[in-house]
Amino acid sequence: MFYERVADLKAIRIAGSLTQEDIAKRTGMKKQNISRFENGIACPTLNTLSRYAVALGGTFEFKKLS
Numbered sequence: 001m002f003y004e005r006v007a008d009l010k011a012i013r014i015a016g017s018l019t020q021e022d023i024a025k026r027t028g029m030k031k032q033n034i035s036r037f038e039n040g041i042a043c044p045t046l047n048t049l050s051r052y053a054v055a056l057g058g059t060f061e062f063k064k065l066s
Contacts, residue, residue: 002043007061008040009052016056026055 011021020038024031029051035060036042037052044052053060 002049003040005049006037006044008054009049012056017054023052023055027051
């Protein structure tokens with residue numbers, strides 16, 4: 001599930017001509033961590049997904065399934 005959301009965020013990042021370094025600066029995370037998430041090496045937390053989305057000018061919403 002998280003990897004699909006990261007793929008969506010990565011696609012938006014690329015479409016916006018932003019680099020992993022740009023996202024790292026905007027989120028306060030290391031570029032290496034952005035790379036690990038985008039390449040499926042590490043699983044991001046909900047907080048990380050939210051920070052990434054905010055760095056792209058959006059939001060991340062988590063909904064509990066009923």
